[in-house]
Amino acid sequence: MTVEVALAMLQKEDRWLLQLRDENPKIVAPGCWGLFGGHLEPGESALIAIQRELNEEIGWCPELLNFWFRHQDEQRIVHVFSGKLNEPLQQLQLLEGQDMTLASPEQIRCGRLWSRKLNQERPLASELSMLVNKLDEITQAD
Numbered sequence: 146m147t148v149e150v151a152l153a154m155l156q157k158e159d160r161w162l163l164q165l166r167d168e169n170p171k172i173v174a175p176g177c178w179g180l181f182g183g184h185l186e187p188g189e190s191a192l193i194a195i196q197r198e199l200n201e202e203i204g205w206c207p208e209l210l211n212f213w214f215r216h217q218d219e220q221r222i223v224h225v226f227s228g229k230l231n232e233p234l235q236q237l238q239l240l241e242g243q244d245m246t247l248a249s250p251e252q253i254r255c256g257r258l259w260s261r262k263l264n265q266e267r268p269l270a271s272e273l274s275m276l277v278n279k280l281d282e283i284t285q286a287d
Contacts, residue, residue: 149222151195152182152272154213157230160247164202165260165267167242174270176243178258180225191224203245204238207231216275223272253277 155162163178173179181202185194192210199206207228216223230247239245244262252258254277257266269277 147217147222148220149185149191149194149224150182151185151191151198151224151226152180153195153199153210154180154225154227154276155207155230156227157234157247160249161253162230162234163246163248163253163258163273164239164242165244165246165263166270174272177268177270177273178246178248179270179273180276181242181245185224192226195224195226202239202241204240205232205236214279225276250277 153162162181164181166172166174166177166179168176181199182195183198183202185191186197189197192212195210196206207230210226210228213225213227216225234245234247237245244260246258246261248258253269253273257268259266
């Protein structure tokens with residue numbers, strides 16, 4: 146059965162909002178840096194799902210989210226949206242995950258990011274690695 150997820154690339158200036166995922170072995174990419182978002186509920190559109198997930202995970206959602214692209218493999222359909230992060234990072238509530246950060250494309254391309262809360266470096270989730278090649282594309286479009 147194919148699972149559908151919606152993810153958000155939220156940009157503040159030249160940096161992207163990332164989430165350090167929980168250590169739960171039952172989730173995709175535990176303990177890795179990824180994007181905020183999650184599974185679509187039955188009958189839910191990808192846009193409604195990402196709006197719901199952002200409110201559940203950081204207590205905020207931008208007024209405008211733009212559909213960026215869709216990726217499908219044998220296990221998942223991934224809907225990726227982009228938007229502007231108009232709030233200071235300190236105003237967001239981390240309601241899911243271990244940490245969050247704003248990372249530059251150069252930091253993301255390194256494949257590992259530092260967590261201030263854990264005081265250690267952690268790898269990128271494979272889903273985020275998939276997006277690295279598209280960072281220039283979306284940055285130039287903005």
